[in-house]
Amino acid sequence: MRKLVALVLFCFVSVAHAQLTIEITQGVDNPTRIAVVPMGWSGNEPLPEDISRIVSNNLERSGQFDAVPRTSMLSFPSSEADVFYRDWRVMGTEFLLIGDIQQQAGRYFVTYHLYDILAQRKVISAGKVDGGAAQLRDIAHHISDKVYEKITGIEGAFSTQILYVEAFQNTGTQDNFRLMLSDADGARPRMLLESDEPLLSPTWSPDGRQVAYVSFETTRPAIFVQNLATGEREQVTNFTGLNGAPAFSPDGSALALVLSKDGNPEIYTLDLASRRFTRITNHYAIDTEPSWTSDGKGIVFTSNRGGKPQIYKVTLASGRVERLTFDGEYNARGRVSRDGKTLVMVHQRGGVFHIAAQDLATGTLRILTETNLDESPTIAPNGAMLLYATRFGGKGILAAVSLDAGTKYRLPSKQGDVREPAWSPFF
Amino acid sequence: MITKAMKQGLTLAFVMAFLVGCSSTDTKDSDAEAGANGGVTTGTADSGSLGSADGSEESMEELETIIYFDFDQAVLMPEARALLLAHAEKLRGTDTAVRLEGHADERGSREYNMALGERRANAVRDFLVLQGVSRGNLEVISYGEERPLSLGSGESAWSKNRRVEIDY
Numbered sequence: 043m044r045k046l047v048a049l050v051l052f053c054f055v056s057v058a059h060a061q062l063t064i065e066i067t068q069g070v071d072n073p074t075r076i077a078v079v080p081m082g083w084s085g086n087e088p089l090p091e092d093i094s095r096i097v098s099n100n101l102e103r104s105g106q107f108d109a110v111p112r113t114s115m116l117s118f119p120s121s122e123a124d125v126f127y128r129d130w131r132v133m134g135t136e137f138l139l140i141g142d143i144q145q146q147a148g149r150y151f152v153t154y155h156l157y158d159i160l161a162q163r164k165v166i167s168a169g170k171v172d173g174g175a176a177q178l179r180d181i182a183h184h185i186s187d188k189v190y191e192k193i194t195g196i197e198g199a200f201s202t203q204i205l206y207v208e209a210f211q212n213t214g215t216q217d218n219f220r221l222m223l224s225d226a227d228g229a230r231p232r233m234l235l236e237s238d239e240p241l242l243s244p245t246w247s248p249d250g251r252q253v254a255y256v257s258f259e260t261t262r263p264a265i266f267v268q269n270l271a272t273g274e275r276e277q278v279t280n281f282t283g284l285n286g287a288p289a290f291s292p293d294g295s296a297l298a299l300v301l302s303k304d305g306n307p308e309i310y311t312l313d314l315a316s317r318r319f320t321r322i323t324n325h326y327a328i329d330t331e332p333s334w335t336s337d338g339k340g341i342v343f344t345s346n347r348g349g350k351p352q353i354y355k356v357t358l359a360s361g362r363v364e365r366l367t368f369d370g371e372y373n374a375r376g377r378v379s380r381d382g383k384t385l386v387m388v389h390q391r392g393g394v395f396h397i398a399a400q401d402l403a404t405g406t407l408r409i410l411t412e413t414n415l416d417e418s419p420t421i422a423p424n425g426a427m428l429l430y431a432t433r434f435g436g437k438g439i440l441a442a443v444s445l446d447a448g449t450k451y452r453l454p455s456k457q458g459d460v461r462e463p464a465w466s467p468f469f
Numbered sequence: 470m471i472t473k474a475m476k477q478g479l480t481l482a483f484v485m486a487f488l489v490g491c492s493s494t495d496t497k498d499s500d501a502e503a504g505a506n507g508g509v510t511t512g513t514a515d516s517g518s519l520g521s522a523d524g525s526e527e528s529m530e531e532l533e534t535i536i537y538f539d540f541d542q543a544v545l546m547p548e549a550r551a552l553l554l555a556h557a558e559k560l561r562g563t564d565t566a567v568r569l570e571g572h573a574d575e576r577g578s579r580e581y582n583m584a585l586g587e588r589r590a591n592a593v594r595d596f597l598v599l600q601g602v603s604r605g606n607l608e609v610i611s612y613g614e615e616r617p618l619s620l621g622s623g624e625s626a627w628s629k630n631r632r633v634e635i636d637y
Binding site: 082212213217239240242243258262263283284286287300302305307328330331344346350351372374376388390395415417419433436462 | 573577581588616617620
């Protein structure tokens with residue numbers, strides 16, 4: 043009984059915590075109902091993280107799952123012997139995740155099982171993962187990835203991270219800009235760089251070990267590359283005019299970027315080994331916001347060469363430029379999905395700035411967000427969701443939407459104005 | 470941050486320093502110094518420049534130092550031309566270094582706005598150069614939408630943020 047009381051109390055605290063960290067605004071119509079049972083733990087001290095809660099939050103945030111509340115569960119099985127399919131079936135549960143946590147020499151060993159309740163069979167048998175005390179969240183994200191992939195067939199992206207910029211700008215005080223790194227759910231924020239001068243356009247190297255960004259710390263814009271493990275950073279451009287919009291090529295050997303050293307914003311590539319710059323575009327209009335196609339053979343970019351900003355694509359081998367967007371008077375900052383099928387962008391309609399997705403085969407454009415001032419879309423490495431920046435309650439915040447627009451959520455409210463999310467690759 | 474009052478003070482300080490500077494090499498040095506301080510935008514240097522305006526008895530017409538633009542446009546509006554002619558008058562034939570800071574409102578994408586801010590500052594630079602101001606004394610920098618003058622959302626804030634600041 044005492045154990046149960048402790049558990050209920052734990053649940054209560056966790057629910058309150060959960061409300062701070064996640065706000066789902068829309069999910070799919072028929073989400074899969076999953077019961078994530080609090081994992082068995084025989085230690086004397088409560089665990090610093092509630093692994094089951096993190097897993098269930100992750101799955102719910104995808105919009106594809108509906109988690110059975112703990113208060114509705116008839117039992118908390120942590121081993122196969124205590125699993126009774128009938129009990130879970132009557133509650134409409136489709137999948138059941140149970141697990142057990144053991145501690146050995148300061149390390150946590152988790153064994154988990156996933157059951158398909160309708161088929162009455164185990165679909166993950168004795169999955170194992172272990173880590174130190176600081177890695178309990180990583181363990182939870184790992185389990186979430188496995189469960190998500192097993193049920194949906196899509197690789198889970200819960201173990202990924204995001205970069206973003208936090209800005210503090212108030213009248214009468216010094217501006218403060220911070221480049222931040224956090225888990226994909228917004229938890230465990232870490233500061234990578236702080237400056238009184240603007241920081242913008244953070245982006246990942248394809249191996250997830252380096253980030254590139256623009257910093258005004260020299261009182262002019264310059265592109266820096268920073269190693270995440272060592273914190274070591276290097277200024278890679280120092281030209282008169284714009285030095286902006288860095289984007290690593292898919293093989294990591296080059297950066298696409300924008301320079302206006304010749305009087306006009308143009309797209310260049312920088313070979314990182316030879317440090318050689320190659321000019322890619324040549325037009326008197328604005329050419330900016332380069333982003334590589336996933337095969338590395340082309341770069342999509344924003345240009346107002348037609349009078350208004352639209353998205354174009356240049357094929358690197360031939361130099362041939364084609365216009366991709368025709369719907370609306372303002373389409374900018376395109377990003378192509380990894381499968382090459384979808385272009386996401388900032389799209390203006392009726393004076394309002396949304397995130398939109400265009401099917402590159404058919405040209406059909408769909409608006410994904412109904413908020414205003416939406417910008418900086420960044421697609422998850424599994425292609426299921428995208429993060430973007432918007433304004434909510436007078437503040438800059440991050441929000442997410444699935445590429446089919448069926449699922450939406452807002453990331454936890456943070457201090458300052460939060461913007462320019464960049465979703466990491468798989469690690 | 471440079472407050473507007475400080476900026477106006479700085480402008481006034483420059484105008485006076487310039488006038489005095491025509492007849493005295495001594496003041497010309499402080500003139501150059503004020504211009505350089507304006508470039509790095511440090512608060513302490515600016516308050517230092519403010520003091521140099523004190524003690525002057527001449528009343529000068531204060532020149533507005535902000536040029537405004539329409540959304541997604543880098544074309545000078547008619548009222549901007551009149552103001553820039555007055556600035557050109559002041560700058561022509563001098564070696565005063567001026568920084569032209571281009572800005573955009575928060576709408577649309579950030580790097581496009583960075584380019585747009587540069588376009589606006591270039592438009593101001595090109596106009597001043599056509600009026601005989603030495604191109605080498607005009608430095609262009611764009612902050613895009615990163616340094617708004619007015620922090621709110623809505624046209625009243627946006628119209629103030631689509632600008633070029635002439636920083637002496």
